[in-house]
Amino acid sequence: MIKLFLSKVIKILLPILLLMGVLEVALRRIPNDYSIKYSHLNNNAGKLKTLVLGSSHFYRGVDPSKLPQPAYNAAMFSQSIDYDYKVLVKFEDELDNLENIILPISYFSLFTNLETGIEFWREKDYNIYYELGEFHSLELSKRNGFQNLIRVYNYYLKGESYVQVNELGWGKKSGVASRYELIESGVQAAERHTANNFDLLSDQLNYLKKIIDMAEKNQWKLYLITPPGYTTYTSRLSDRQLNKTLEISKKFDDKFGFVYYKNFLKADFLNASDYFDADHLNENGAEKFSNAVNSFLIENN
Amino acid sequence: MLFNSLDFAIFLPILFILYWFVFNRNLKWQNLLVAAASYWFYGWWDWRFLSLILFSTFVDYTIGVSLGKKNSPSKRKILLWISILVNLGFLGVFKYYNFFLDNFKSAFSIAGYELNANSLDIILPVGISFYTFQTLSYTIDVYKKRLEPTKDFISFAAFVSFFPQxxxxxxxxxxxxxxxxxxxxxxxxxxxxxxxxxxxWGLFKKVVIADNCAIYANHIFDNSEDLSGSTLLLGAIFFTFQIYGDFSGYSDIAIGTARLFGFNLMQNFAFPYFSRDIAEFWRRWHISLSTWFRDYLYIPLGGSRGGIWMKIRNTFIIFIVSGFWHGANWTFIVWGGLNAIYFLPLLLTKNNRQNMGVIAQNSYLPNLKELGQMTLTFGLTVIAWVFFRAENISHAINYLGRIFSKSLFRIPNYEGVAYAKYLLLILIIFLIIEWLGRRDRFALENNLFKLSPTTRVFAYYTIILIIFLAAGKEQQFIYFQF
Incomplete structure (x- = not known):
């Protein structure tokens, strides 16, 4: 009886599993920011002099062409410090010529992580494309089946690309936020980035210390930078969380000769036209900010 | 581990094979496998809380064995109270401590005193309200001598932790x-x-109905200040289907999974939205909890015997406790109280058992009276769910206030409304399938048998295809938080 049951179930499920397998392979073969960045790091890690890590603040905000060359932007949306560390561990042995690591210490960096945030589903991208963590992550489970089919159709039949970054890993974005968008996005981002508690602080701090240890071991300079935000965002941040961020960052700057910290949160060389929302720079803003970061690197060289 | 996850899709067939092909010759080993797999299933979420289940299992097993040996009523009563205190103590600490503390603090501060006590920074262990009630029922039944205490610890551990439910x-x-x-x-x-x-069918309810309704219900409830009454009504209806799809979907998957391993679990939902009055609704919604409260709280309190005031008292107690069981928030208490108010007129006029059978038992469609009763009951339920879903009481009152305003007659308009039309269409199809299966334990139980084998396979594929197209990121089940 049970064998008959199993054979019937397998007969019904097999075509579905096969189709799902084909779709999974098709989805994975569509180039995306993760696969592109992993591939670049895999092929060029040995040549890099400057590596940018972090979340969307640097993904959008740092143009590697303005930094000491060769440079690459390996930041991704919601990439938290624990994932910055994991990416570094993955490529540590290959980063033979690396001199500078640029790591954002955003307002939320020390208090949140990818796993517990609203973009937790991006963990799968690291599992699939960076080969970090769980082996059984599926592209299929990231979005609904209808969206997956559209993605396959758009790429294979219409030739659309899903890569948003340029050859240096920079995800530049043009456009200027309206006054209303700056206010609305500022309110939302400040609320989203303010932690309910500091439960994750010790974990994230631990990862930051591991990055510092790695930098010391490999004689890399580590630049910790608090990225800029528009006043509709910065004015709504919790003093307690912000002060803790600044205090910790300064402490590392004071303690280690190879760690440098700079706070650009209220950078006065940027104005409303440099943002596409209250905490992300547009293309123009990113160029200005990247130049400022480069100056900071030169100052400390 | 979520039922709608890849982890479970791997876990289930492996366990099935081990259960029927490797451990099938020895009942003890098979039960041990069920217990171990259940602990694995639970530990996948957070292994630290396994100690709570283990402790609860050990306490109730030991008390059960002791109850079997003791004849002295006072000693038996003490043992019963130890079990009640341990189980409700867990619930009290993990689920209700902060709620009571905050309310005491507020009460004292109104009286001019400042209470210095810190809230506990703890997370609520998944399923604690379910398994504590299950173990409690065992001890109470042994105490009442309705059940022989078990001396088989493995079976008892498997019973407490049985992973499907x-x-x-x-x-x-x-x-x-x-x-x-x-x-x-x-x-x-x-x-x-x-x-x-x-x-x-459970997956369909969860992935297609609940998760899609959730998108619109969440958006509408989160932005209720800016939306018209008609949109808010639509949001409340979406939530009504979300919670039904979510919870009854989970129950269907649980019951179905248990059946794969040769177990029969009780029916938990019996098409509650086809009820003709609130009493019938509560005989069809979350049956395992309703009957639990009926047997272990309502009847010991005197039930519907006694005078009018006793009936009113008992009705309010059972509904409010049931509301509070769902969560430490005043919204759940009001939701329970509101249902008590709905229910009382039926009880007091002795009409609470007038609709015991299935609606339109011998016909395809309900008559006009039944349709009216069904619509009214559904409407009352939708209003009550607003309290269940709202962030707090004032949110619920404002939400309902905006529904019953002139803007109720405007065409619903909000972000994503165009797609909501398709969801409404899916809901109508869903209701038709549920209606056709209303005489069975679940909608697909016999509906598909009427089809030819080829059409039946085609129907399976259609349902799977719809689930596949609608399925996306794994979504939690609402009742996990209870």
Whole structure:
């Protein structure tokens, strides 16, 4: 009886599993920011002099062409410090010529992580494309089946690309936020980035210390930078969380000769036209900010 | 581990093979496998809380054995109270401590005193309200001598932690589930097919109905200040289907999964939105909890016997406690109280048992009276769900206030409204399928048998295809938080 049951179930499920397998392979073969960045790091890690890590603040905000060359932007949306560390561990042995690591210490960096945030589903991208963590992550489970089919159709039949970054890993974005968008996005981002508690602080701090240890071991300079935000965002941040961020960052700057910290949160060389929302720079803003970061690197060289 | 996750899709077939092909010759080993797999299933979420289940299992097992040996009523009563205090103590600490503390603080501050006590920074263990009630029912039944205490610890551990229903029910009675662990189980083809079919329908309810309704319900409830009454009404209806799809979907998957392993769990939902009055609704909604409260709280309090005031008191107690069981928030208490208010007129006029059978038992469609009753009951339920879903009481009152305003007659308009039309269409199809299966334990139980084998396979594929197209990121089940 049970064998008959199993054979019937397998007969019904097999075509579905096969189709799902084909779709999974098709989805994975569509180039995306993760696969592109992993591939670049895999092929060029040995040549890099400057590596940018972090979340969307640097993904959008740092143009590697303005930094000491060769440079690459390996930041991704919601990439938290624990994932910055994991990416570094993955490529540590290959980063033979690396001199500078640029790591954002955003307002939320020390208090949140990818796993517990609203973009937790991006963990799968690291599992699939960076080969970090769980082996059984599926592209299929990231979005609904209808969206997956559209993605396959758009790429294979219409030739659309899903890569948003340029050859240096920079995800530049043009456009200027309206006054209303700056206010609305500022309110939302400040609320989203303010932690309910500091439960994750010790974990994230631990990862930051591991990055510092790695930098010391490999004689890399580590630049910790608090990225800029528009006043509709910065004015709504919790003093307690912000002060803790600044205090910790300064402490590392004071303690280690190879760690440098700079706070650009209220950078006065940027104005409303440099943002596409209250905490992300547009293309123009990113160029200005990247130049400022480069100056900071030169100052400390 | 979520039922709608890849982890579970890997876990289930492996366990099935081990259960029927490797451990099938020895009942003890088979039960041990069920217990171990259940602990694995639960530990996948957070292994630290396994100690709570283990402790609760150990306490109730030991108390059960002691109750079997003791004849002194006072000693038996003490043992019963130890079990009640341990189980409700867990619930009190993990679920209600902060709620009571905050309310005491507020009460004292109104009286001019500042209470210096810190809230506990703890997370609520998944399923704690379900398994504590399950173990409590065992001890109470042994105390009342309705059940012989078990001396088989493995069976008892498997009964408490049985993975299909561990985290969100049905809350099984020891009298039904525990004896099933004592008997050799044989695989029955029809039971296996039935189980898979119920799992399929449960997944459909969760992934297609609940998760899609959730998108609109969440958006509308989160932005209720800016939306018209008609849109808010639509949001409340979406939530009404979300919670039904979510919870009854979970129960279907749980019952179906248990059937694959040769177990029969109690029915937890019986098409509640086709009820003709609130009393019938509560006989059809979350049956395992309603009957638990009926048997272990309402009847011991005197039930519907006694005078009018006793009836009113008991009705309010059972509904408010039931509301509070769902969560430490005043919204749940008001939701329970509101249902008590709905229910009382039926009880006091002795009309609470007038609709015991299935609606339109011998016809395809309901008559006009039944349709009216069904619509009214559904409407009352939708209003009550607003309290269940709202962030707090004032949010619920404002939400309802905006529904009953002139803007109720405007065309609903909000972000994503165009797609909501398709969802409404899916809901109508869903209701038709549920209506056709209303005489059975779940909608697909017999509906598909009427089809030819080829059409039946085509129907399976259609449902799977719809689930696949609608399925996306794994979504939690609402009742996990209870």
């Amino acid at each position: 561990l985290v969100a029910g049905p809350i099984e009675r020891a009298t039904n589930l525990l004896p099933q662990f004592y008997k050799n189980r044989k695989f029955k083809y029809s039971q296996g097919v039935d189980g898979l079919r119920q799992i399929l």
